[in-house]
Amino acid sequence: MESIKYAIRNPLAAAKALPNAAQYRVKRRIPHDIGVQGSYDTGNIGDRALGEQFKVQLEQKGYRTKLFRRGTTASNASKRILGGGGVLHDWYGVAHLKKRLKYVSSGEEGYAIGVGVPGFHSKEARSLASRVLPELDLITVRDQWSKSNIEAVCDADVTVTACPVFLYDDPQETTSSRTGVNFRPYFGEKDDISNDVLKQYFGYTELEDATERYIRNAQQICESIENPVFIPFTPKDEKFAQKHLDIPIWPYEFSVEKTLKRVSSVDRMVATRYHSLIFAAICRKPILPLAYEPKVEQVAERLDLPYYKPHKDIEIEFSTPSNVDQLQRNAKKNFDLLIQAME
Structure with missing residues (x-):
């Protein structure tokens, strides 16, 4: 009984005791306002930093936020985000792109925020991107190259910002002459x-x-x-x-x-x-x-x-x-535009 009570009070902590697949089924059902999909658990520090920034920035605005792995195609969130990283491409095959676009387009609102767009290699990927991307509520990209790669396949409205990781502060450690x-x-x-x-x-x-x-x-x-x-x-x-x-x-x-x-x-x-x-x-x-x-x-x-x-x-x-200060302002613009679009 005590274990059941603990699980009710702390569903995320309880979920960690489950196998990975079961964890994500549980997380999808935990109440949340926004689901953010990305490669946050692969072991790449840069991707982990993206996940941390999305969770911090959105929860500071009062949104209950859950992070999901790149293969996730569903969650209970009505607002769904592709959150940073070079996620829009088919260089490793179109399957990953299908899952990402299915996730972001299956909710009531869909956003691609601070993403990188290496480009679309196959005819299938170009067709898929041209159908889904113009229907999203907001697209911001981390550089002009990404914007150009989207514009090469469709007429979606795209804003160039900067990578959300720029929102970290220098911890100002003592230097070691290394x-x-x-x-x-x-x-x-x-x-x-x-x-x-x-x-x-x-x-x-x-x-x-x-x-x-x-x-x-x-x-x-x-x-x-x-x-x-x-x-x-x-x-x-x-x-x-x-x-x-x-x-x-x-x-x-x-x-x-x-x-x-x-x-x-x-x-x-x-x-x-x-x-x-x-x-x-x-x-x-x-x-x-x-x-x-x-x-x-x-x-x-x-x-x-x-x-x-x-x-x-x-x-x-x-x-x-x-221009570090300017890029940090551009990185913050990702979330300013997102909050404005959601409200």
Whole structure:
């Protein structure tokens, strides 16, 4: 009886004792005003940061908010959001896109907020996007490239804002005279995508040559910079560093707070992942950005930072980002527009 009473008072805590599939069935039925779907539980620190910001920003406005994994297609919420991340694409197949668009379009109100749009490869994906996206109540995207990729398939109304992760504050840790380093695993790690599609997505011609050059560049950068330390944003980052780099590695932890503090504690940052660049910008660190795909180029340009393709010649110079305050205002605009649309 006491267990039953506890479960009634604390349904989310009780749900954690269930298998994953059962947890999500329970969560869908717990009363909530807004459901937000994204890749928040995959182990990627940047995606976890997005989920945290959506929950914080919406609950501050009084909305009961539940986060759902990327495969979710239903919830009890009448207001449904695709929340940040590069979610609108079919580069790994159209199945993920179908689930995302089914989720956001099945409620009474649907929103895509602060999302990235790598583009639509197949005819099926273009047709699906052209039917669903114009019917959403609000679409905001994190960069101009994403807006252009939507406009290439339909006439939906799209507002360029910035990634919601920019809403974090610098924890202002004491610095340690170290250079933070983040490299992600490269081309070969995705077994569920063809080489032809991968070449189109990343914009490279010879994947094997690009991968080998990328690894050599990562090693040479670590040999050239002062007092490097590796900061992983996913478990795969840590494995890549263990395999290819001879530098200290801070063990991966699935914590936005801990990772942001690590970035705040270094003097400068080599940033390959999209959100490692944003974390470094939030902390106003001099940065060397390596743009492994267009989304990194987009945010580097908005920060007035020179950037390099990671498989090309790289000049090891660190630059301090500009426009961080403006991008933070743009990130807040995601939620200002969302609240206005919902009310």
